[in-house]
Amino acid sequence: MAKKQRGAEDVANSGGDRRPWLGSHLSIAGGMHHALEAAETLGCDCVQVFTKNQRQWKSKPLAEGDVMAWKAGIERLGWTDRRNRVVSHNSYLVNMASPDSEGWEKSVTLQRDELERCEALGIPACVAHPGAHLESKRKPGEPNVLGVAPTPAEEKGLGRIVAALDRLERETRGFEVRTALENTVGSGTNLGYDPGHLAWIRDRVAAPERVGFCFDTCHAVAAGHDMSTVTKAQSVLARLDATCGLDQVIAVHLNDSVGDLGSRKDRHAHIGHGTCGIPCFEAVLGVPAWQEIPMVLETEKEGGLDGRSWDAINLEMLGSLSPRA
Numbered sequence: 001m002a003k004k005q006r007g008a009e010d011v012a013n014s015g016g017d018r019r020p021w022l023g024s025h026l027s028i029a030g031g032m033h034h035a036l037e038a039a040e041t042l043g044c045d046c047v048q049v050f051t052k053n054q055r056q057w058k059s060k061p062l063a064e065g066d067v068m069a070w071k072a073g074i075e076r077l078g079w080t081d082r083r084n085r086v087v088s089h090n091s092y093l094v095n096m097a098s099p100d101s102e103g104w105e106k107s108v109t110l111q112r113d114e115l116e117r118c119e120a121l122g123i124p125a126c127v128a129h130p131g132a133h134l135e136s137k138r139k140p141g142e143p144n145v146l147g148v149a150p151t152p153a154e155e156k157g158l159g160r161i162v163a164a165l166d167r168l169e170r171e172t173r174g175f176e177v178r179t180a181l182e183n184t185v186g187s188g189t190n191l192g193y194d195p196g197h198l199a200w201i202r203d204r205v206a207a208p209e210r211v212g213f214c215f216d217t218c219h220a221v222a223a224g225h226d227m228s229t230v231t232k233a234q235s236v237l238a239r240l241d242a243t244c245g246l247d248q249v250i251a252v253h254l255n256d257s258v259g260d261l262g263s264r265k266d267r268h269a270h271i272g273h274g275t276c277g278i279p280c281f282e283a284v285l286g287v288p289a290w291q292e293i294p295m296v297l298e299t300e301k302e303g304g305l306d307g308r309s310w311d312a313i314n315l316e317m318l319g320s321l322s323p324r325a
Helices: 008-012 033-042 064-077 080-085 101-121 152-171 195-204 217-223 230-243 278-285 310-321
Strands: 021-025 046-049 086-089 125-128 178-182 211-216 249-253 294-297
Touching: 021 033, 021 310, 033 046, 033 064, 033 310, 046 294, 064 101, 080 086, 086 101, 086 294, 101 125, 101 152, 125 211, 125 249, 152 195, 178 195, 178 249, 195 211, 195 230, 211 217, 217 249, 217 278, 230 278, 278 310, 294 310
Parallel strands: 021 046, 021 294, 046 086, 086 125, 125 178, 178 211, 211 249, 249 294
Antiparallel strands: none
């Protein structure tokens, strides 16, 4: 049986209970509102969705009926006044760091569509991978160098991301939706494996209030940030705070890592089945600034144990690690 759904009124009357909001990335197959129904069945406090097919450059505009069904689902869940319980993830095709003018233009156009969809649906945050600069690729197995200034090639890529975000801000001025730049594992020439990259971007955009961050536990560990003990996890979070600001993180991805520390492999494992370490999740779940933002799973759905879905199992595990559990 699903646990009781906590809506806006529950939170408002909870006497200061700021436990983590736990949820999952759920399918919009058959209509976006079905993700909300699945979230309710699982007893989620929040949800992440795609607003379109994430692997296509073009898609049909949102139908009025789809928007109405989505908003009706939000109201039914009691999330109307707490709409930051929902976060979107953009298309995997977007590369705002591309040095190719045509590719950059297509990426900016696609990202604008993502923001327009979020605005129409009332989704306040759109998670985006920063992008890949596509120059001077490193050798396989070569580790990320953390805590240093970006290389010249990286800095050029970061500059192109700033230009993209500035143009998007001009073209969507007045929108409430924010772009949440996500940390990455640093595979290939992907930027964002170091929090300094993310801070570099926000420090230079014309409208920093339109930009926030998303922290992914798997990505952090696979990038080389050791969170396997309480002390090490706190150190990673302290550096994130010093560079980006924990209060500027507006979404969290709770994924364990198949790849080893510093492997630069973006492969998600079920909670407690990977290399992040339980202290990693305890530390992340305990950040006071993150107690009322979406914290979602992006783990595999297939399978499960004893007739229970992996989402249910992972959410239960996270709940047991949460403050006030």
